[in-house]
Amino acid sequence: MINEDLWSTVRRFEYLGFTVIAYMIAYYLWTFYGYLDLFVDLVQWTISIVGAFVAIYAMTGHSMRIQRRTTYLLAGGNTALILTIIIKFGLLNTVFDPVILFLGFVDYFLLRDVFSSGLGNPMRFAYVFAAVMVSMLSIISVVMRPGLVTMVVAVLLFSAGILSYFRFHNLIHPALIASVVLFALSILPIYPKLGTDELALDYYAAIVILHGSSPYMPQVMKNAFSFLHFPLSMTTPLSTGGYVENFSYPVFAALMFIPSAIMHFDPSLTILAFTVGIYIITAIYFLRKRMIVSSVLSIAILAVNVNMISFADGSVPDAAWAFFLLISMMIIDRPRSSAVMYGIAISLKQIPWIVFPFLIYFIYREKGTRAAIEYLAISIGILVLTNAYFLIMEPHLFISSILSPEISHLIGVGQGLSIISIAGFYQLSPIYFTILFLFSLTFIFLLYVRHYQDLKYTFLIFPLIIFFFNYRDLYNYLLFWPFIAFAFLPHLKAGEMTRRMKIGIRKIAVYSIIFLAVAGILSVPLHSQSSFSITSVSNIEQRSYYVVQMNVNVSYSGDQLQQIQFRFLPYGYLGNLNGLMWNVKSYDSGPNWINFTIEPSFQQSMLNVNYSYKLVAYYGDQQTFYFLDLPSILSGSVHQ
Numbered sequence: 001m002i003n004e005d006l007w008s009t010v011r012r013f014e015y016l017g018f019t020v021i022a023y024m025i026a027y028y029l030w031t032f033y034g035y036l037d038l039f040v041d042l043v044q045w046t047i048s049i050v051g052a053f054v055a056i057y058a059m060t061g062h063s064m065r066i067q068r069r070t071t072y073l074l075a076g077g078n079t080a081l082i083l084t085i086i087i088k089f090g091l092l093n094t095v096f097d098p099v100i101l102f103l104g105f106v107d108y109f110l111l112r113d114v115f116s117s118g119l120g121n122p123m124r125f126a127y128v129f130a131a132v133m134v135s136m137l138s139i140i141s142v143v144m145r146p147g148l149v150t151m152v153v154a155v156l157l158f159s160a161g162i163l164s165y166f167r168f169h170n171l172i173h174p175a176l177i178a179s180v181v182l183f184a185l186s187i188l189p190i191y192p193k194l195g196t197d198e199l200a201l202d203y204y205a206a207i208v209i210l211h212g213s214s215p216y217m218p219q220v221m222k223n224a225f226s227f228l229h230f231p232l233s234m235t236t237p238l239s240t241g242g243y244v245e246n247f248s249y250p251v252f253a254a255l256m257f258i259p260s261a262i263m264h265f266d267p268s269l270t271i272l273a274f275t276v277g278i279y280i281i282t283a284i285y286f287l288r289k290r291m292i293v294s295s296v297l298s299i300a301i302l303a304v305n306v307n308m309i310s311f312a313d314g315s316v317p318d319a320a321w322a323f324f325l326l327i328s329m330m331i332i333d334r335p336r337s338s339a340v341m342y343g344i345a346i347s348l349k350q351i352p353w354i355v356f357p358f359l360i361y362f363i364y365r366e367k368g369t370r371a372a373i374e375y376l377a378i379s380i381g382i383l384v385l386t387n388a389y390f391l392i393m394e395p396h397l398f399i400s401s402i403l404s405p406e407i408s409h410l411i412g413v414g415q416g417l418s419i420i421s422i423a424g425f426y427q428l429s430p431i432y433f434t435i436l437f438l439f440s441l442t443f444i445f446l447l448y449v450r451h452y453q454d455l456k457y458t459f460l461i462f463p464l465i466i467f468f469f470n471y472r473d474l475y476n477y478l479l480f481w482p483f484i485a486f487a488f489l490p491h492l493k494a495g496e497m498t499r500r501m502k503i504g505i506r507k508i509a510v511y512s513i514i515f516l517a518v519a520g521i522l523s524v525p526l527h528s529q530s531s532f533s534i535t536s537v538s539n540i541e542q543r544s545y546y547v548v549q550m551n552v553n554v555s556y557s558g559d560q561l562q563q564i565q566f567r568f569l570p571y572g573y574l575g576n577l578n579g580l581m582w583n584v585k586s587y588d589s590g591p592n593w594i595n596f597t598i599e600p601s602f603q604q605s606m607l608n609v610n611y612s613y614k615l616v617a618y619y620g621d622q623q624t625f626y627f628l629d630l631p632s633i634l635s636g637s638v639h640q
Contacts, residue, residue, distance in 0.1 A: 019482045023048060078103055102304045123292065127164060137182065172296055197230065202254050215247040216390050240620055248401050274323040277319075344382060361448065366456075538550070554594050568582065
């Protein structure tokens with residue numbers, strides 16, 4: 001008979017896997033449909049929040065048994081989701097084929113609950129699921145980069161996957177990890193060496209440090225993009241003009257690229273090494289716990305989200321902090337060692353700082369006051385000591401750089417609640433989202449303290465909700481949290497967690513109403529009123545299938561306008577998440593009006609004549625919007 005603890009753990013993997021998929025779908029809805037479709041925005045917000053609550057439920061002490069009626073509903077919804085993905089994205093899709101496989105895996109276990117506990121063996125199916133994942137990734141690799149070497153390796157991995165099911169069971173772990181590496185290397189050539197401005201700045205900061213200078217000095221970093229020949233179209237714009245060109249992370253974010261800077265290899269390979277490291281340490285962790293099924297399922301589910309690999313290849317460095325944070329959580333029973341790993345994680349990027357209060361409280365409750373103080377001292381000590389030189393030499397520059405992601409005038413982007421302001425549905429000052437971000441952190445922490453016994457292993461999921469309210473809620477901020485939560489699954493065995501939950505639907509509803517009431521009340525005084533507006537658009541100049549110039553008349557009240565910035569948000573596929581940036585070529589002015597002649601900042605920013613756009617004029621915290629239906633305007637049916 002199958003151990004109930006095993007079924008419970010498998011169910012938790014299912015729920016965490018669903019969360020991974022929910023955020024994948026939300027991300028692609030955002031990028032495919034953009035900011036301006038409110039219905040799609042509401043759908044992707046709903047999917048995200050539901051995904052977060054599913055993961056929180058998976059990390060509570062619930063035994064994970066579900067009633068037969070609920071099972072039918074879940075199976076039906078799961079099957080509908082499979083059909084929706086196939087209809088929308090096709091049956092042969094590099095990103096979603098692993099997702100379809102995983103959802104089929106979930107359906108299998110749901111059917112097991114409906115009919116009989118003896119219907120299947122979880123270990124047997126885990127190996128089938130993993131073997132199919134190996135085959136799928138190998139086939140995709142051959143398609144993406146056909147060649148003799150790729151084909152030979154793919155055949156070997158396919159054979160290893162099949163053999164692992166029948167006889168050599170230990171082959172599945174290296175086969176899975178090798179298939180991930182093969183997939184990563186097969187798609188790496190389609191990405192540029194420096195695919196994000198974050199990696200470009202981190203890499204240049206490493207070069208600066210090698211030359212004995214401080215990367216926190218603005219005059220040192222201002223040549224980064226020209227030195228690296230990095231396209232300005234891929235930079236992060238500021239709402240006051242210009243773009244981010246400062247190094248804004250703890251120094252380890254630069255130090256980890258020093259080997260790449262010295263030996264001149266692709267810095268994305270450093271990120272990829274940390275990403276593959278996550279797979280390896282996860283498999284080893286569960287094997288050491290003698291949780292064989294979990295070791296197989298964990299790395300197979302990691303492989304389901306191919307964004308982990310594509311983001312690494314595409315120069316998103318977040319796998320580094322996630323790697324050390326994951327280790328920290330895996331060894332949390334040894335607080336001092338865990339604190340060292342956490343200190344390294346927070347010395348790489350600010351994102352893992354968000355769980356700090358929850359983590360310290362967890363240590364306090366589980367290990368006592370002294371352990372909590374030691375944890376705090378060690379982790380903060382590592383952060384301070386590793387950055388001590390720069391903190392002492394340029395304290396103001398260092399602190400302002402570290403805080404710049406929150407205090408700088410960054411342009412509004414992201415898939416969270418801030419869309420309502422970014423897209424002009426209801427304009428709110430960016431400070432509103434900063435306040436809401438801090439309020440959600442405080443509110444959830446108080447709930448965590450109040451319901452600690454129910455929620456103690458859930459805090460690694462809380463960032464999914466907290467970042468939802470941040471002004472910039474990007475997918476790479478969210479990608480790794482469900483996987484890091486794997487570290488707590490050995491602590492959540494059904495036989496040890498039979499106590500009745502004290503937090504139920506009614507309390508969750510009450511807490512939600514309180515939170516939404518505060519958020520709604522705060523939105524009234526922080527509603528943003530712009531001192532300028534777009535009154536007309538004229539003289540639209542078309543070249544072939546693209547618009548390359550236009551005049552924009554802006555009226556204003558009060559003092560003379562500062563330098564206004566312009567961008568276009570498309571009704572549809574975003575392409576560049578910042579929108580399409582335009583700059584001012586010339587202008588004429590009169591009493592309370594200015595007529596700007598604007599043109600694309602980059603070739604990629606030209607407007608397609610077959611699309612509609614929302615023109616955004618902005619400066620600082622103020623912005624105004626103007627709808628442009630280009631097909632109608634250019635056909636002459638509408639005169640602006």
